[in-house]
Every structure is written in C-alpha cells, then in structure tokens.
Amino acid sequence: MHTGTRRIINGNIVTPNEVIIGGSIEMENGIITDVLPHSRVRSLASDDIDAHANWIIPGIIDTHSDAIEKEIQPRPSSLFSAKQAFMELEKKLVLQGITTMYHSLSLREHKSGKQRSNETVVQLLEDINEMKQHPRLINHKTHIRFEITNVKAIPIVREWLESRKMDQLSFTDHTPGQGQYRNREELKSYLMGTQQMTEQEAFQWMDMYLELEKIDQQHLREIADIALRQNIPLASHDDDTLEKIEAAKKWHASISEFPITLDIAQAAKEAGLYVVLGAPNIILGGSHNNNLSALEALKSGAVDVLCSDYYPPAMLQAAFYLYKQGFLSIPESINLISYNPAKALGITENVGALQPGLDADILIVNDNNAYPAVERTILKGSTVGQLTYQPTKQLTKG
Incomplete structure (x- = not known):
C-alpha cells in the first residue's frame, strides 16, 4: 500500500455512470479521496502519475x-x-x-x-x-x-x-444429459480432446457419472x-x-x-x-x-x-x-x-468503482491500437505493474 498522498492526472475517468474527460484522482494511504474534473486539477507534483489522456478505469x-x-x-x-x-x-x-x-x-x-x-x-x-x-x-x-x-x-x-x-x-x-453437457456427443468430443480418452472410455465415463x-x-x-x-x-x-x-x-x-x-x-x-x-x-x-x-x-x-x-x-x-x-x-x-x-x-464497500472511500485499485488503459493494453496497474495506491511500449527500430542492412 502506498502511504501518503498522490494523484493520477490527465485521464478519461470511467465511473459507474459517466466519463470525466481529462480528470484526476486523488489518493491517500491507498484509498481514493477525490475524483476531480479537469478544471480543478492543480499543478503537476513529483509523485503524480500522468495518464496521458488514456482511460482510467477500476481494477x-x-x-x-x-x-x-x-x-x-x-x-x-x-x-x-x-x-x-x-x-x-x-x-x-x-x-x-x-x-x-x-x-x-x-x-x-x-x-x-x-x-x-x-x-x-x-x-x-x-x-x-x-x-x-x-x-x-x-x-x-x-x-x-x-x-x-x-x-x-x-x-x-x-x-x-x-x-x-x-x-x-x-x-x-x-x-451428462443436462446443464452444460446436455449433448452427449459434444461431451464425448470434449473428453476425448481434453482428457485423451478413447470414444469407448468417454462413454464409460459418462455412464459411471450417471450412476x-x-x-x-x-x-x-x-x-x-x-x-x-x-x-x-x-x-x-x-x-x-x-x-x-x-x-x-x-x-x-x-x-x-x-x-x-x-x-x-x-x-x-x-x-x-x-x-x-x-x-x-x-x-x-x-x-x-x-x-x-x-x-x-x-x-x-x-x-x-x-x-x-x-x-x-x-x-x-x-x-x-x-x-x-x-x-x-x-x-x-x-x-x-x-x-x-x-x-x-457484496464487496462494493472496498472495490469496484472509482469513488472516494474505496481502495485505489486502478488501471490506466491505452486503446489506441487493435487491442486495449494496460499501461499501469495500481493496487491500493501503489504501482504493481507497468508497461512502456517502445517504437520498433528498423534494422538496416550493412
């Protein structure tokens, strides 16, 4: 858990009901203390995290x-x-x-x-x-x-x-014969593929299960x-x-x-x-x-x-x-x-949203490419994972 106060700034914050464009999140001792619109963000401090206009979402x-x-x-x-x-x-x-x-x-x-x-x-x-x-x-x-x-x-x-x-x-x-495995043929194929059973073994397994x-x-x-x-x-x-x-x-x-x-x-x-x-x-x-x-x-x-x-x-x-x-x-x-x-x-008292009073479990997500990518994962105010993608360097023939 991060002790003291820090902020995430310049991000598009996703709350349960809205998006705050260019907003910031203030955290203290691992807990979210405030979610602010852009107009209320103070100047950048040394411990602040700049989201660079990416999404800020709950963990x-x-x-x-x-x-x-x-x-x-x-x-x-x-x-x-x-x-x-x-x-x-x-x-x-x-x-x-x-x-x-x-x-x-x-x-x-x-x-x-x-x-x-x-x-x-x-x-x-x-x-x-x-x-x-x-x-x-x-x-x-x-x-x-x-x-x-x-x-x-x-x-x-x-x-x-x-x-x-x-x-x-x-x-x-x-x-077999109900729920997920209503179709015995599909269950047979699953057992043969995942459990390396023969067809006979798969049907024997099903018959034993039914008993x-x-x-x-x-x-x-x-x-x-x-x-x-x-x-x-x-x-x-x-x-x-x-x-x-x-x-x-x-x-x-x-x-x-x-x-x-x-x-x-x-x-x-x-x-x-x-x-x-x-x-x-x-x-x-x-x-x-x-x-x-x-x-x-x-x-x-x-x-x-x-x-x-x-x-x-x-x-x-x-x-x-x-x-x-x-x-x-x-x-x-x-x-x-x-x-x-x-x-x-039943755990909304601790996690699930970017709201004051909840744990600062937060993701900064970049979705500018084909698939969304987590650039930073924050758990209780501390960065526990971070990715920094680098441009590909083109090799030249000598």
Whole structure:
C-alpha cells in the first residue's frame, strides 16, 4: 500500500455512470479521496502519475476463473507446485488488469484428474490462503465449485464455510444429459480432446457419472444456510430449467453462472439473480460448447457480469470490444468487469468503482491500437505493474 498522498492526472475517468474527460484522482494511504474534473486539477507534483489522456478505469474483478488450474498443470503430464504457479499467475494477471481474482477450485473428485480430487483441492486452498497473507500484487480470493455428486466432500465444505476459508461458493452439476453437457456427443468430443480418452472410455465415463449419488436438497439447503449466515455469496451453475432457478432462490443464491439458454438467463434476472457469462464467449462470438451466446444475452439485457472463465485476457478485451462496436457505453461495458461483479459478491464497500472511500485499485488503459493494453496497474495506491511500449527500430542492412 502506498502511504501518503498522490494523484493520477490527465485521464478519461470511467465511473459507474459517466466519463470525466481529462480528470484526476486523488489518493491517500491507498484509498481514493477525490475524483476531480479537469478544471480543478492543480499543478503537476513529483509523485503524480500522468495518464496521458488514456482511460482510467477500476481494477477488474474476476468472479470465476480456473486459470490457477491451468498454471499448475499446463500439460496433462506436467504438474507444477501450487505455490510456484500462484506466484507466476499473479504476474500475468497484473498486466491483464485483474486486481481481484476469485480462483475457482473444482471440488469434483470423480475421474476428473488428480487436480480436482478432494485431497488436492484441500491442499490447494490451504496454499492459496497461506500465500495471500504475504505481500501480493493483486487481491486473491477463492471460489469453491462444489460438485453435487461429491457426497464425501460435504463435511469439508461445511468446515470451510464455518471457518470462512472460502470467499464464494457455487453448486455445480456436470452430470451428462443436462446443464452444460446436455449433448452427449459434444461431451464425448470434449473428453476425448481434453482428457485423451478413447470414444469407448468417454462413454464409460459418462455412464459411471450417471450412476453417482447426488447430494439431496436438504443437505444443499443446510450448506446454503451456512453460506448465508457467514455472508459468503452463493452461485448456481449451468442453469437450464426454471426449477433450477427456483432452487437457487430457495438457497438464497445471488448469482446464476452460465445459464444455458436465453429464456433461463432472463428468468434468472427476473428472479433477482446476477447473471454471469464468460468474456471469452464475447470475443469468440459464442459459447465454446454451443450453449448461450453472451452477446445475444447482452442484447436482451440478460447479462450483469463477465468473468474470464478459462482465459483472463478476455476480460479487458471483451469490455472494450462491446464499447467500440457500439453495443454499450464505456461505463456500461466497464461495469460488467468491475462494479457489477463487486455488487454480485457484496464487496462494493472496498472495490469496484472509482469513488472516494474505496481502495485505489486502478488501471490506466491505452486503446489506441487493435487491442486495449494496460499501461499501469495500481493496487491500493501503489504501482504493481507497468508497461512502456517502445517504437520498433528498423534494422538496416550493412
């Protein structure tokens, strides 16, 4: 945290409702103290940061990302230590503009690889919670994705909630034939491509999954009640029926992640849930598994939040794509990756907007080229990442 007073000047400041052209932000001891129009900016001081007429936006809040799993296991046979992966990942996230990351850990167990076994996830959560106690480049949070066929993990999840070892919980169900995997052929192709299964092995995996016992509604409600009591946000996942939306409301869930169809996304919105879809879905022009198009949902007003899902760079790219293509104003597009996630997760008292009293988690973004680029990342008033692009020097033949 930066101690003392400093300013960011000469930038186009994006607030939840407007853009302040050529404005400045004053910070003291890591907290935003004022947001000023150009006419009130005093002369340049030695500790000031000149934004050079670039965008000044809040740090990005990523509600759902399995990037830590990819960093630990970049190849099926390559497994790095969690602590090493954690340190390397945050270096990347800083200059992708993500200042608050909810690391999504899948507590799945059934033939999903060692990385998602109960034993491994227990250790990974402990490692992350230990690592984030030390000086860090970003804010680290944890999101436990609790598969409802993982009956053995009930006491683990209850203990984590009671001791507040997690920051978000979601109930997931990847049983073939419903939700994300309604189409068995697409699931087969996914398993063969990502898990190196043969066609026969893929169908055997699906048949075995269908035989698994599911946690009953009473136990899910008891777990949801603990989350509510501990003020830990709860999400439903891959909703594909109105019954699932109704169940989510009974659990006091606040979020619906990745609803499968437009009518279900709209129903989730009408039920008062924040709808989260993937930023890669925007960039790629559709869902990677042929489910709901995020752009279609956005045009219908059925999206509140974008998350990185599996590709963190997509967060900033998607927000600026939506703005530059005229789908949203710049405040509306930036809200999808900052203010709205903060509201969905109940953390607006600390982060999510460029407003007095909030943490000075701030990005300076240059969008003069084909893709937006973070030129400076500021966490609690301190610069934690900076890029200075240099002109290419032309080599001459001697």
